[in-house]
Amino acid sequence: MSSPTVPPPSADDAARERSFVETALELSGKSAAESRATGRLDRADEQVETLFAARYRTAASPAHRAVWDASFPAELFSTPEPVVEADCRRTMEDSLAIVRRHRDGGTLHDADGKIDPAVLAELGGAGYWGLLVDREHGGRAAPFLAFARFLTEMALVDPTVAGLASVHGCIGAVDPLRTFGTPEQKRRMLPDLAAGKRLSAFALTEPAAGSDLTALRTTARLEGDHWVVDGEKLFITNAIPGRTIGLVCLVEGRPAVLIADLPEREDATFQVRRYGLHALRHSFNNGLVFRGFRVPRENLLDPGQGDGLTIAYHGLNLGRVALCATAAGMMRVMLASMLPWARFRRTYGEAIVRRELVRRRLGRLAALIVGCDAIRDWCAGLLDRGYRGEMECIIAKIFGSESQKEAAIELLMKTHGGRGFLHGHLFGDNVHEYLSPCIYEGEGEMLGMAFYKSLVKEHGKAYFEPIGRAIQKAGLKNPNPANPLHAWKLRGALVPYAGWRMGRMVAGRRRPAWPAMPPRLRAHVDAALEQLDRAATDTSAVMVKHQLKLADRQCRMAEESQRIQDLITVVAVCRWAADRAEPIVQDAADVLASDLLRRIRGKRPGDGDLRRVTRLGEAVADGGFPGLAAVDGGSVMMDYPQP
Numbered sequence: 293m294s295s296p297t298v299p300p301p302s303a304d305d306a307a308r309e310r311s312f313v314e315t316a317l318e319l320s321g322k323s324a325a326e327s328r329a330t331g332r333l334d335r336a337d338e339q340v341e342t343l344f345a346a347r348y349r350t351a352a353s354p355a356h357r358a359v360w361d362a363s364f365p366a367e368l369f370s371t372p373e374p375v376v377e378a379d380c381r382r383t384m385e386d387s388l389a390i391v392r393r394h395r396d397g398g399t400l401h402d403a404d405g406k407i408d409p410a411v412l413a414e415l416g417g418a419g420y421w422g423l424l425v426d427r428e429h430g431g432r433a434a435p436f437l438a439f440a441r442f443l444t445e446m447a448l449v450d451p452t453v454a455g456l457a458s459v460h461g462c463i464g465a466v467d468p469l470r471t472f473g474t475p476e477q478k479r480r481m482l483p484d485l486a487a488g489k490r491l492s493a494f495a496l497t498e499p500a501a502g503s504d505l506t507a508l509r510t511t512a513r514l515e516g517d518h519w520v521v522d523g524e525k526l527f528i529t530n531a532i533p534g535r536t537i538g539l540v541c542l543v544e545g546r547p548a549v550l551i552a553d554l555p556e557r558e559d560a561t562f563q564v565r566r567y568g569l570h571a572l573r574h575s576f577n578n579g580l581v582f583r584g585f586r587v588p589r590e591n592l593l594d595p596g597q598g599d600g601l602t603i604a605y606h607g608l609n610l611g612r613v614a615l616c617a618t619a620a621g622m623m624r625v626m627l628a629s630m631l632p633w634a635r636f637r638r639t640y641g642e643a644i645v646r647r648e649l650v651r652r653r654l655g656r657l658a659a660l661i662v663g664c665d666a667i668r669d670w671c672a673g674l675l676d677r678g679y680r681g682e683m684e685c686i687i688a689k690i691f692g693s694e695s696q697k698e699a700a701i702e703l704l705m706k707t708h709g710g711r712g713f714l715h716g717h718l719f720g721d722n723v724h725e726y727l728s729p730c731i732y733e734g735e736g737e738m739l740g741m742a743f744y745k746s747l748v749k750e751h752g753k754a755y756f757e758p759i760g761r762a763i764q765k766a767g768l769k770n771p772n773p774a775n776p777l778h779a780w781k782l783r784g785a786l787v788p789y790a791g792w793r794m795g796r797m798v799a800g801r802r803r804p805a806w807p808a809m810p811p812r813l814r815a816h817v818d819a820a821l822e823q824l825d826r827a828a829t830d831t832s833a834v835m836v837k838h839q840l841k842l843a844d845r846q847c848r849m850a851e852e853s854q855r856i857q858d859l860i861t862v863v864a865v866c867r868w869a870a871d872r873a874e875p876i877v878q879d880a881a882d883v884l885a886s887d888l889l890r891r892i893r894g895k896r897p898g899d900g901d902l903r904r905v906t907r908l909g910e911a912v913a914d915g916g917f918p919g920l921a922a923v924d925g926g927s928v929m930m931d932y933p934q935p
Contacts, residue, residue, distance in 0.1 A: 340606055
């Protein structure tokens with residue numbers, strides 16, 4: 293089969309493809325080079341949008357509509373339960389049993405401390421690596437919501453094995469092939485990926501290209517029936533000889549993705565660059581160096597009108613939800629480890645589990661776990677329903693990684709004290725694993741700005757881009773709408789915006805009809821909606837204040853983004869908890885929502901707030917939190933006779 297090359301854009305194509313961000317940057321005085329580079333990323337994002345029907349794109353997503361729509365999209369904050377076929381659930385149960393058996397038998401890791409290849413092969417026989425692969429290609433076709441919940445279960449047993457399922461199925465070669473592969477490519481490559489005969493990774497990051505993906509330097513040129521690749525990749529998880537990668541490289545100047553089978557041994561064309569890395573200690577993370585490395589011509593993925601960045605952006609959303617799902621499991625393990633120590637350790641004649649500070653930590657951790665459970669389900673459910681989920685999955689990534697960081701440092705470490713730094717202790721041995729998700733799938737604050745850009749983009753295109761062009765046409769260096777002359781020159785662009793703002797202020801916003809909810813959770817939702825009612829005009833006011841310089845106001849964008857993320861999280865978590873029968877889950881959602889709303893308002897916790905979280909911690913200590921019964925809390929290290 294002959295696979296199409298990726299043609300360079302013509303001058304006319306480039307003019308038509310100019311993105312809103314590129315236009316705004318040029319109007320603000322940025323260099324043409326910076327505008328083009330940033331515009332390339334923005335166009336890739338727009339190309340991903342075209343993969344989805346209009347009703348499932350970002351502007352129709354719950355996070356976007358929660359701010360801009362005239363009525364709140366309450367129906368998009370309920371998550372239907374997935375249908376899981378019997379063989380799919382059996383694969384999940386068998387996989388859990390395999391990992392649990394090897395963990396308990398001391399055979400999970402090889403001599404180098406990595407997950408033993410025999411374990412990976414046994415999981416392949418159970419169908420683990422094919423959970424997200426279509427049935428016609430040998431997989432189990434698991435709904436993503438079921439897969440995400442399963443990752444939480446697997447993280448209770450071993451988080452590295454859970455993470456590898458995400459690397460392979462979400463951001464590795466599986467999702468690019470499922471989404472962008474031709475029928476022939478799927479038939480040829482997906483069965484081996486589903487069976488685990490070829491485990492996969494995604495090779496995107498380079499020494500100079502991390503958050504700035506326009507700095508890609510790896511190239512592929514066509515020679516006969518092969519692409520010849522030259523370049524270097526960095527920080528590629530699961531990348532060792534004998535595995536398969538989605539390789540992002542430049543083809544005729546544009547990003548493209550090749551599905552490349554790495555050879556079983558290094559040679560002159562392919563070498564692994566090994567370095568010390570504290571995180572991911574039980575899996576592989578390496579650099580890859582290519583010098584004249586050959587990949588079959590037919591292994592080029594064709595994203596239609598998009599390019600390699602389009603493919604990369606698509607899979608990252610799955611990985612961000614998977615990260616949140618794994619965090620929910622890892623934090624349960626932390627919570628389980630805190631309880632034996634808190635019951636054992638005595639100060640002034642009483643176990644510290646009875647102390648308010650420790651109970652507050654237990655309650656806070658339970659609240660973070662419930663938050664991750666809720667955001668995981670909400671986002672995964674949206675993806676199953678067909679939504680792109682860009683903004684929502686960013687919330688999942690940031691909330692999951694920041695919650696895990698807080699849990700590790702502020703709750704787990706401080707409760708265990710000095711013993712936390714002993715060799716063999718849960719915290720000391722895994723601290724880098726707990727912190728590194730803040731960087732995975734995009735660094736948190738960078739993603740927060742991406743969230744905000746997605747939030748303001750449509751509004752900016754509709755109202756602010758015409759104003760910017762009018763300013764440029766009128767030659768106004770310091771435009772001031774209060775100046776009658778300026779207002780007159782800009783009237784054609786200002787009138788539509790004035791109409792939108794006046795309409796929003798006069799019409800107000802229609803409140804949704806919610807299903808029955810516990811009063812305390814409903815009160816939090818109402819408080820969040822009150823803030824979200826003002827979010828559109830507040831966001832627009834920020835755009836007016838900073839105008840075309842907004843892209844440079846990174847701190848303001850990050851702060852505004854986090855505020856809106858927190859408000860949406862309150863709604864999603866309370867709505868999810870309202871559907872759960874366990875009172876302790878609703879108590880945890882109550883605590884989390886109170887904390888988030890208080891942070892937004894800039895208030896200190898009152899005595900009632902402190903009583904709620906410590907009561908929750910007491911209930912957790914009494915064994916009432918779901919999902920802990922199957923978790924081994926470990927033994928007390930360096931115990932001693934009690935006084």
